[in-house]
C-alpha cells in the first residue's frame with residue numbers, strides 16, 4: 001500500500017480516522033446518501049416479507065447488518081440499545097421525546113418497548129393514563145429526507161401508533177409542543193438527547209422552562225457526552241444523579 005493510501009478499514013469505519021488524527025471536518029459519517037441506500041437495502045432484503053415486515057427486532061438487526069457490512073450509521077447501535085431497553089423496562093416511561101431521530105433506529109427501539117410495556121388493544125392502540133397522555137415517542141429530526149426514511153421504517157415495523165416522527169429543529173419543535181399542548185396536563189417521562197451536543201444544555205433548559213420535565217422521576221438521557229463531548233451540559237446536569245459513562249442519565253422532576 002502506498003504511503004498516501006489510507007487503510008481500507010477507514011472507508012468502512014470513518015470514525016477511526018479521528019484516532020489517526022484526521023480533522024473532524026474531513027470526516028463524513030452521515031447525510032451523504034447512505035440513508036437512502038439503507039432504505040433500498042431494507043426493501044431488497046431477502047427476508048423482507050417473511051421476517052422484517054411488522055418486526056421491530058428484525059428491522060433493527062437488518063440496520064445493524066447494513067452498518068457492519070455496507071456503510072457506517074450514526075445511530076446508537078445494539079450495545080446502547082440493550083442498555084436503553086433495560087432502562088425503559090425498569091422505569092416504564094409513557095411519554096418520550098427524542099431530539100435527533102436520524103433514520104429511526106432508536107425510535108424503532110423505543111416504540112417497540114412502549115408497545116411491549118403498554119400493550120396494544122387493536123381497537124384502542126393509544127393507551128392513555130390519568131394525565132390523558134398517550135404512550136408515545138415523539139422523534140424530532142431536522143432533516144426532512146432523513147426523517148422520511150425514519151417514517152418509512154417506523155411504519156414497516158408496525159409502530160405508527162407508538163411513534164410520531166416530527167420534522168423540525170429541536171427548540172422550534174419543543175415550542176410547538178407547548179403551543180399545541182401535545183402533552184396535555186402532563187409532561188415528558190423520558191427525554192433522549194442525541195442531536196447536536198452544542199444544543200443539549202440550551203434544549204434541556206428550554207424543556208424545563210416549558211414545564212415538560214416536572215414529572216417525578218423523569219429521565220433525561222444524553223448520548224455522546226464524552227465523545228465528541230458536551231461539557232457545558234454535563235456541568236449543568238452535575239447536580240442531578242449520574243449513571244454510566246458513555247451515556248449520561250439524569251433523573252429529574254419534582255421531588256426527586
Ligand SMILES: C[S@@+](CC[C@H](N)C(=O)[O-])C[C@H]1O[C@@H](n2cnc3c(N)ncnc32)[C@H](O)[C@@H]1O
Pocket residue numbers: 074075076077098099100101102103104105106107140141142143146168169170171194195196199
Ligand atoms: C446521532 S443522530 C441520531 C441517531 C438516533 N437517535 C438513533 O440512535 O437512531 C443525530 C441526528 O440529529 C439530527 N439533528 C441535528 N441537529 C438537530 C436539531 N437541532 N434538531 C433536530 N434534529 C437535529 C441530525 O440530522 C441527525 O440525523
